[in-house]
Amino acid sequence: KIFERVKDLPGLKYDFIIIGGGTAGNVIANRLTEYSQFSVLVLEAGVSNENVLNVSIPLRCTTLTPGTIYDWNFTTIPQVGLNGRQVPYLRGKILGGSSSVNFMAYTRGSSDDYDRYAKITGDSGWSWNKLLPYILKNERWTASADHHDISGSFDPAVHGFNGVNSVSLPGFSQPIDWRVIQTTKELVEFPYNVDSNSGNQLGIGWAQSTIGNGERSSSATSYLSPKYINRPNLHVLLHVQVARVLPSTSNIAQKFSFKDVEFSEGVGGPIFRATAKKEIILSAGAIGTPHILLNSGIGDKNALSQIGIKPLVHLPSVGQNFSDHPVIVDQWPVNSTNTFEKLARNATYAAEQLDLWLRTRTGILVDAPTNMLGFLRLPANASIFEKHPDPSPGPRTGHWEILFTNGLTGPPVPATGNFLDVAVALVSPTSRGSVTINSTNPFDPPLINPNFLNTEFDIFTMREAVRAARRFISAPAWSDYIISQVNNTATDTELDQYIRDGSISIFHGVGTAGMSARDANYGVVDPDLLVKGVEGLRIVDASILPIVPAAHTQAATYAIAERAADMIKEAWRH
Numbered sequence: 001k002i003f004e005r006v007k008d009l010p011g012l013k014y015d016f017i018i019i020g021g022g023t024a025g026n027v028i029a030n031r032l033t034e035y036s037q038f039s040v041l042v043l044e045a046g047v048s049n050e051n052v053l054n055v056s057i058p059l060r061c062t063t064l065t066p067g068t069i070y071d072w073n074f075t076t077i078p079q080v081g082l083n084g085r086q087v088p089y090l091r092g093k094i095l096g097g098s099s100s101v102n103f104m105a106y107t108r109g110s111s112d113d114y115d116r117y118a119k120i121t122g123d124s125g126w127s128w129n130k131l132l133p134y135i136l137k138n139e140r141w142t143a144s145a146d147h148h149d150i151s152g153s154f155d156p157a158v159h160g161f162n163g164v165n166s167v168s169l170p171g172f173s174q175p176i177d178w179r180v181i182q183t184t185k186e187l188v189e190f191p192y193n194v195d196s197n198s199g200n201q202l203g204i205g206w207a208q209s210t211i212g213n214g215e216r217s218s219s220a221t222s223y224l225s226p227k228y229i230n231r232p233n234l235h236v237l238l239h240v241q242v243a244r245v246l247p248s249t250s251n252i253a254q255k256f257s258f259k260d261v262e263f264s265e266g267v268g269g270p271i272f273r274a275t276a277k278k279e280i281i282l283s284a285g286a287i288g289t290p291h292i293l294l295n296s297g298i299g300d301k302n303a304l305s306q307i308g309i310k311p312l313v314h315l316p317s318v319g320q321n322f323s324d325h326p327v328i329v330d331q332w333p334v335n336s337t338n339t340f341e342k343l344a345r346n347a348t349y350a351a352e353q354l355d356l357w358l359r360t361r362t363g364i365l366v367d368a369p370t371n372m373l374g375f376l377r378l379p380a381n382a383s384i385f386e387k388h389p390d391p392s393p394g395p396r397t398g399h400w401e402i403l404f405t406n407g408l409t410g411p412p413v414p415a416t417g418n419f420l421d422v423a424v425a426l427v428s429p430t431s432r433g434s435v436t437i438n439s440t441n442p443f444d445p446p447l448i449n450p451n452f453l454n455t456e457f458d459i460f461t462m463r464e465a466v467r468a469a470r471r472f473i474s475a476p477a478w479s480d481y482i483i484s485q486v487n488n489t490a491t492d493t494e495l496d497q498y499i500r501d502g503s504i505s506i507f508h509g510v511g512t513a514g515m516s517a518r519d520a521n522y523g524v525v526d527p528d529l530l531v532k533g534v535e536g537l538r539i540v541d542a543s544i545l546p547i548v549p550a551a552h553t554q555a556a557t558y559a560i561a562e563r564a565a566d567m568i569k570e571a572w573r574h
């Protein structure tokens with residue numbers, strides 16, 4: 001059941017309290033309440049996702065953030081690597097969390113990504129082969145909205161058909177799609193990959209998205225769908241912001257045991273306390289989770305003391321090791337009028353498409369903006385490798401990603417002109433940032449520093465990615481489509497300036513509560529995702545990934561949560 005006010009809850013004591021009804025939190029809520037004897041309360045700061053049309057309509061994802069009530073509306077601190085600019089840091093503030101506002105790309109990353117997590121943690125359970133059953137448990141492969149023949153566009157052998165969260169291929173073909181595929185035949189450096197979710201992500205192919213029947217599939221629409229949310233042991237409370245977790249006792253071993261959660265109803269509203277009889281599960285995401293830990297006195301003891309927060313547990317890695325992907329978009333003017341600009345400029349066409357979506361869940365609105373994407377590596381002989389080791393986790397993993405969009409990705413749309421958008425993202429960054437606080441008020445926003453493009457490897461790779469994307473669009477497949485080429489002869493200095501002035505986040509931040517081996521002298525959680533040095537506190541969200549995967553991060557987040565749910569059930573079964 002979903003509650004909108006604290007006073008309507010039957011009480012404030014539950015077996016499990018989950019902080020954050022986001023991507024991971026709702027998976028945990030669903031799986032734990034499969035046991036009718038477990039009671040679960042989810043505390044979520046955001047609003048309901050119900051009846052928000054723009055959340056359901058995939059192509060309208062560009063309207064959900066920033067500057068709306070569905071976003072936390074964070075901004076980074078000035079970024080040295082971005083010529084001092086501050087950039088928006090989007091995070092969903094709505095039931096479903098970022099899965100309710102994201103761009104729905106379903107990319108798992110490579111097998112190398114997960115095998116590296118296994119190596120870092122010393123737990124083979126995080127390896128690709130061991131995690132695959134959980135990836136499949138999440139996924140419900142679904143027909144495309146237009147029911148076209150999808151053979152040859154994905155590999156059914158690597159997908160899950162009975163999971164909870166819908167995944168599908170595009171359901172409305174875009175006029176640029178065949179040109180992308182044609183280019184993979186014309187230029188050997190850009191091979192076609194029938195399915196980049198197989199473990200080997202290299203190459204370009206059809207985007208898979210968390211969309212079912214032409215609608216967004218989020219953790220709220222899937223894991224909290226009516227058959228689950230009606231369970232009597234599952235309560236979700238909206239509009240409540242968690243400030244802190246509080247220790248109740250410290251046992252003989254002098255370990256703090258965390259059982260209580262302090263939260264406010266609305267911003268600046270009354271403060272309440274809820275108690276977990278078994279465990280508190282922090283699922284507030286890569287920004288929210290370290291923020292709550294630091295507010296609670298769990299972090300670097302010197303930094304906390306300096307602000308005036310009493311340190312309870314000295315865990316210097318809290319909020320550190322933040323890694324994310326910077327992205328930059330190149331635009332080419334094209335000689336077609338059949339691009340996304342048409343939707344923004346032609347009200348009759350837009351109304352027709354909305355009507356089509358409302359009546360039949362077909363038409364242009366059924367897809368995310370990107371129908372085709374791919375992951376690529378720097379050439380093995382790239383000069384950067386003379387100075388730097390390869391930071392990618394293995395040969396099946398991209399250093400950078402390319403995404404194709406049939407028009408501008410967001411407002412403002414200029415009065416004239418039609419465009420092709422090609423975005424490149426750095427998916428193997430070596431820069432590391434942080435999430436910290438500078439206030440004793442838990443409701444003040446944290447300081448977000450992704451520290452983009454602050455290493456030689458990162459700027460080199462972005463530069464080469466931009467150049468490669470421009471080579472891609474110089475292929476014969478585009479010659480009768482592109483009106484004028486983007487500068488193909490820019491120098492390194494010119495490109496660096498352009499990249500530092502234009503890059504933003506693609507919002508894949510992780511690592512701020514990273515997992516490490518049980519005996520490691522760094523890290524925030526152990527391989528079972530229990531916070532080191534305390535009792536009763538587990539973290540299940542994207543923050544536990546020690547290094548960002550070479551992929552959009554929701555698929556990994558779902559998989560983590562599915563495995564974590566089994567760990568929690570196992571821990572409390574008896």
Ligand SMILES: Cc1cc2nc3c(=O)[nH]c(=O)nc-3n(C[C@H](O)[C@H](O)[C@H](O)COP(=O)(O)OP(=O)(O)OC[C@H]3O[C@@H](n4cnc5c(N)ncnc54)[C@H](O)[C@@H]3O)c2cc1C
Nearest residue numbers: 020022023024097098102103104105242285288542552554
């Ligand atoms: C605009 C955008 C586009 C993206 N596009 C893609 C994409 O196309 N594909 C992809 O794979 N990934 C994408 N991502 C990233 C992906 O969505 C996230 O990595 C993933 O959803 C993170 O899941 P999570 O469970 O860690 O956090 P979230 O899903 O963000 O959940 C955290 C939840 O905790 C709540 N919360 C936080 N703090 C508190 C507090 N103090 N009290 C109470 N509640 C709190 C939040 O409101 C939220 O509901 C995108 C992200 C954004 C923001």
